[in-house]
Amino acid sequence: MSGLVHWPEDVGDDWAAVLDEVTRAFEVTRSSAQNEGSIVYVVRQDDLLGRRGAGNAMVACGLLSAARTAALEGARKGWTANVLAFDEVADRAMVEEWARRLLDDGAVTGELIRVGSGHIGKTLA
């Protein structure tokens, strides 16, 4: 595996905690980009829909947008940025397997990949 898998921590509806979490994501992503390494953010599908509060939604949706922007920059250098969203059915091993695929493959970038079926019929994010 060449790259980094980033799992954000849960935050409450507290701005300081949200800022800490997105800053941590920024720092690891910048560091990874400086080394031309790929990155995968792992978020909950529920958070992309805002179902677990504003704090977690701001982090998850912020990471999705960040990945899309990082992917644009990485495309020129050969590294990728993607987001994996999982629902309550997906277990950690499944998510890690998909993260490995994304880091190893290199052909997919700027994408949101959903593990599980909880997203079907919901907004496309």
Added chain:
Amino acid sequence: MNGTVVVTGAARGIGRSIAEKMASTGPLTVIGVDVAPELALSESITPVQVDLTSADGPHVVKEAVESSGAPLVGLVNNAGITRDARLVNMADEDFAAVLEVNLGAAFRLTTVLAPLMSDGGAIVNIASRAYLGNFGQFNYSMSKGGVVGMTRAMALSLAPHVRVNAVAPGLISSEMSMAIPEDIREKMVESIPLERMGTPEEIANTVWWLLTPLSSYITGEVIVVGGGRSLS
């Protein structure tokens, strides 16, 4: 509509246009909020000069709403800044400043004002088409993605009494877009199917519609107003 509407980032550009639109279209008290000292709006707009990233900023706005004597029927979180750089060169302080203003201020103000909102009220958060990704804007794009997340979460938590939606402007003729080098801006315009930049008034019209009962069955949505650029 009858009541008070708060618009942040109201000194210029899109925010000013939204404030003026709201003031011109109904018996509303419009409170225009901005950190800029040149917050000289029309007589029908009440100016509140405050830094929304400060601890007491949202509470200053809350006091202005309470002083207006009219129920709070609308909130437009528009204030925003850019500090562009490639990700590998982005400074810590530029990341933090953009997140604090574009997302933190909106979240904190909404948290303070939401309990004052009347039944049937509406909140419109100004995101950006950059939430779909934009080169050199890791901080801005993340902040606007965060605004989208906040919009969805608050649409759920404030329903059924208050609707919450987002507008994502594309390239709009404003001070912010004029800061883009001309040659790059021209290339961006070439990629827009409608072959021009949008105007602040076009964003204001969309925001106005989302604040009124004309959009009474819409909540938790993001409306991109970008001339079709997301397709090209």
